[in-house]
Amino acid sequence: MKIRHRPLLCLALAALLPARATAQAIPADQPYGTARDLFNMTVDTPPDADTLARGQAIALQGAGDVQSCVTCHSVDGQGDGSGSFPRLTGQPAWYLDKQLDDYASDARPDDLMTPVAQSLSEDDRAAVSAYYASLAAPLRVARGQVSAQEIQKGAAIARAGSPDKGLPACTNCHGPDGTGNPPSVPYLAGQYANYMVLQLDRWKRGQRDNDFGGMMSAIASKMTAEDMRAISEYYERVANPLTTKDPQ
Known part of the structure; x- marks a missing residue:
């Protein structure tokens, strides 16, 4: 449902x-x-136990001809940081569901995710989205070495924007410290830098345009590659208390 x-x-x-x-x-x-x-x-109504169980089954075992989500996104939805497989853990269910619907309708075309989403029913997509939204997982160590200056640059744009470039602060929509504005605005804190850079570049190139009113496309068009990398590296290193648990 x-x-x-x-x-x-x-x-x-x-x-x-x-x-x-x-x-x-x-x-x-x-x-x-x-x-x-x-x-x-x-x-209005949180997902029931049956919906979460259905979502977990799809995530862990797949559905029909669709392979399990864990193949690429890991058991806790952590992804792998390569750029292609983002962290799903604790993202808003509505947002995840919309992305799957957009993949299915080709509003967000993707060679890997479009056929997967098209093979799932609407209820399957809603269920697996609700399941991943319910999870919390340890934050993996950020990849690569990044200078303090680059992190500071990313933090400055994230918090205050860049008036000379017409860039608004990321926190205006993505919430304090990038923790998101559920359920329709995703968190950035703890997301992989490589994935965020890839998506920003796609928005800038017009390869992705399923965002609110073309807002992200307009923002990305004003960003340099250095801006994208700095913001993304900053946010990867911000722990999101809403979706992160301490390692056991």
């Missing part, structure tokens, strides 16, 4: 909307309707 949502205005994003944008309800049968692009969402 698809998770139902109700609209909640995202103030940071609304300030950038066209003047004609107005609040509107989301029809129950259109959880991803036009209003999705204008508002954050809140989940």
